[in-house]
Amino acid sequence: MTTAEHSNDGFAIVSLLMTNETLFRTPLHAAHLRAGGKMVPFAGWDMPVQYAGVMDEHRAVRSAAGLFDVSHMGEVRVAGAGAEAFLQGLTPNDVAKLKPLRAHYSALLSPQGTYIDDLLIYRQGDDEFLVVVNAANVASDFDWIARHAPEDLTVENVSSSYALLALQGPAAESILQPLTKTTLEKIRYYSFRQGKVGGRPALISRTGYTGEDGFELYVAPQDADGLWEELLSAGAGHGLVPAGLGARDTLRLEAAMALYGHELDNETNPWEAGLAWTVKMDSGDFIGRAALEAAKAAGAGKKLVGFEVRGRGIAREGCEIFVADSAVGRVTSGTYSPTLERALGMAYVSPERAALDTEFEIDVRGRRLAAQVVKLPFYKRSS
Amino acid sequence: MYPETYRYSKEHEWFRVEEDGCVLGITDFAQDELGEVVFVELPEVGTSIAAGDEIGTIESVKAVSEVYTAVSGEVVEVNSALLDAPEKVNEDPHGDGWLVKVRLSTPSEIDGLMDSRQYAEFTSTG
Numbered sequence: 001m002t003t004a005e006h007s008n009d010g011f012a013i014v015s016l017l018m019t020n021e022t023l024f025r026t027p028l029h030a031a032h033l034r035a036g037g038k039m040v041p042f043a044g045w046d047m048p049v050q051y052a053g054v055m056d057e058h059r060a061v062r063s064a065a066g067l068f069d070v071s072h073m074g075e076v077r078v079a080g081a082g083a084e085a086f087l088q089g090l091t092p093n094d095v096a097k098l099k100p101l102r103a104h105y106s107a108l109l110s111p112q113g114t115y116i117d118d119l120l121i122y123r124q125g126d127d128e129f130l131v132v133v134n135a136a137n138v139a140s141d142f143d144w145i146a147r148h149a150p151e152d153l154t155v156e157n158v159s160s161s162y163a164l165l166a167l168q169g170p171a172a173e174s175i176l177q178p179l180t181k182t183t184l185e186k187i188r189y190y191s192f193r194q195g196k197v198g199g200r201p202a203l204i205s206r207t208g209y210t211g212e213d214g215f216e217l218y219v220a221p222q223d224a225d226g227l228w229e230e231l232l233s234a235g236a237g238h239g240l241v242p243a244g245l246g247a248r249d250t251l252r253l254e255a256a257m258a259l260y261g262h263e264l265d266n267e268t269n270p271w272e273a274g275l276a277w278t279v280k281m282d283s284g285d286f287i288g289r290a291a292l293e294a295a296k297a298a299g300a301g302k303k304l305v306g307f308e309v310r311g312r313g314i315a316r317e318g319c320e321i322f323v324a325d326s327a328v329g330r331v332t333s334g335t336y337s338p339t340l341e342r343a344l345g346m347a348y349v350s351p352e353r354a355a356l357d358t359e360f361e362i363d364v365r366g367r368r369l370a371a372q373v374v375k376l377p378f379y380k381r382s383s
Numbered sequence: 384m385y386p387e388t389y390r391y392s393k394e395h396e397w398f399r400v401e402e403d404g405c406v407l408g409i410t411d412f413a414q415d416e417l418g419e420v421v422f423v424e425l426p427e428v429g430t431s432i433a434a435g436d437e438i439g440t441i442e443s444v445k446a447v448s449e450v451y452t453a454v455s456g457e458v459v460e461v462n463s464a465l466l467d468a469p470e471k472v473n474e475d476p477h478g479d480g481w482l483v484k485v486r487l488s489t490p491s492e493i494d495g496l497m498d499s500r501q502y503a504e505f506t507s508t509g
Contacts, residue, residue: 054444055419246445312466314422314442336421336444343422365440365447 011071011160011221026071027163027224035232035242043136045072048244057247058338061210064239065169067231068248070216071224074138075162076131076145079154083127086149091121092270092292094283098123103190103207106278107270108133108144109288113295115264115273117141120207122192130158130203134260148287163224167231168214168251170381171238176215179234180204184215198230209248211255212381253333256306256346256377262317262332263304263346269295272348274304274376302329303354306378307362309343311370315362321347322361322368328353331362339379346376384503385410386477390493391502392453397477400493401484404459408481409441409450409472412506418443420472425461425482432458434492438483441472450482454492460484 012025023046032039037048048069050057060066078087088095093106100123108116117137122130133141142157149155167176173184182195182204192205203218219227232240249259258264263273269292270279279292309315314336321329334345353360356375361368389397395413399406414420422442432438432452439450462481465471472480487493497505 049445050418053418055421058444250444312422313424314447316447336442338444 024072026069027221028069028071028165028228031225031228032069032242037242037244040245042245043072043134045135047072048242050244050246051242054244054246054250055338057241057243058250060239060241061169061212061243061247061251062339063170064241065167065171065175065214065235066210066241066243066247067228067235068166068168068243069164069224069228070166070248071163071221072135073164074133074135074141074157074159075218076133076142077154077156077158078129078131078145078149079127080152081127082150082153083129086153087121087129087131088284089286090145090148091119092279092283092286092288093121094280095121095123095129096283097280100125101191101193103192103205104278105190107264107275108141109270109286109292110266111287111291113269113288113291114266115260115268115270116144116266118258118260118264118275122203122205124194136261161220162218163221165217165219165224165227165231166208166210166214167217167235167240168208168210168243169212169240171235171240172212172214175231175235175238175240176204179230198227200227202227209255209257210251211257211377211379212251249333250335250338253335253345254337254339254377254379259333268302268348271295272300272302272304300351302348303351304332304346305349305354305358305373306346306376307344307360307371308340308374308378309345309362309369309371310359311368313364313367313369314343315345315364315369315371317345320363321349321353321371322363323353323359328360337378344374344378349373385499387499389477389499390496391499391505392451392496393505394451394453395506396451396453398454398493398496400487400490404484404486405454405456405493406481406484407452407454408483409448409476410502410506411476413448414473414476414480417441417446417448417473420469423465423469423472423482425463425465426458428458428461430458432456432485434489441469452483452485453496454485454487454489456485456488458483459486 032048040049091106103122120132146155187206200223208214315334319331329349331347358373424440433455
């Protein structure tokens, strides 16, 4: 039972009577229920964890396509003459090299060089940027960005102005092209266009969190439901299915993509997380740069590795890792991989235990499971 | 839907008394909640178990579910086919997806369990 529904540009806030929880709803909430979504709370949002089943949805994305609602993510607009310089000093990647209609993967780092959040920066113009952040951190990220911004810069939390649909899988382009005049094959990975899908204005970006080809579509909240239905219709003959957060997690883990709160947190720096490629030390000073320099000189305290389970069982987040009686690390994310048909995961271990083929044991509910360090990513698409 | 000759626990396990022991598994309700089963952990043959004990786990991609026994005795057989084909738990939860066979030490424990009609009601309201 629910009470006190407030509608704000298509994003509703619902208080659940029995649990006294307050959950946000995306503009696609009704669509999820129509599609048979199993709804669970996630970062304060009522989200579909699955529809037909996590494994089915996962396999569909790898072989055909899946449609995800990720409208719970946040968007911050940064605009004005000093926008590039500001973002250059705020984030570790090189904003000066980011051309209009391109996006790049970056982060907000603390002065200690550790993660406040990971994010994408879209450059819409010389002085116009859209920063896309994780749902769990929207308010704190916006606060961080706004606090550090010069007076005359525009910094706006525009999260409630966007619904976000992710169409992911090898069939994504074939499904989407008939619905838009934008020539999709001209949009390369991490590029975007402002266009229309089914007549609805959309930022069409060739990005995603699954390791497959695909598009993320930023649309107005009132256009989300119609777009969702139109995509499902268009994709019906291609094997498109709605996909939930459960499959989103197994897909990104196979592709070895980091998840904030697991591989990334405020005690972890980019060197440890294997994200040195997002840090451009010669892009001028940025928050955390000095700490990262010192950390590089000092050597890493831990290293992120991928592992496959060799014994029988599934290692999950939080499981401790041992070599003989020494505790050498902890699992950050673990699951059964539908594509590789084995249990695998990522973990932080002492640097001397991080070499490929290293064998260790994972404590799973009191039982030791044999595992081995493998190369990341676990899965890479063929095209 | 729920075989009439079986008995059922609140933890969604079923129990079928045979000549030489009691077979148990998880119900259709439970397998549906879990999703596609990818791993099953079963006790060793010969293990002594008591009513209320956790005797194994059934895992889907995103969840680990404990299996509890409502009966006491000795494990005399386990369904080792599930090691390579855990999906049997989804496909035939009341038959080929059985988990464990127990030689009962206290047969009267079965009487305290729900029958198929009570269990059907339990799952529609619970």
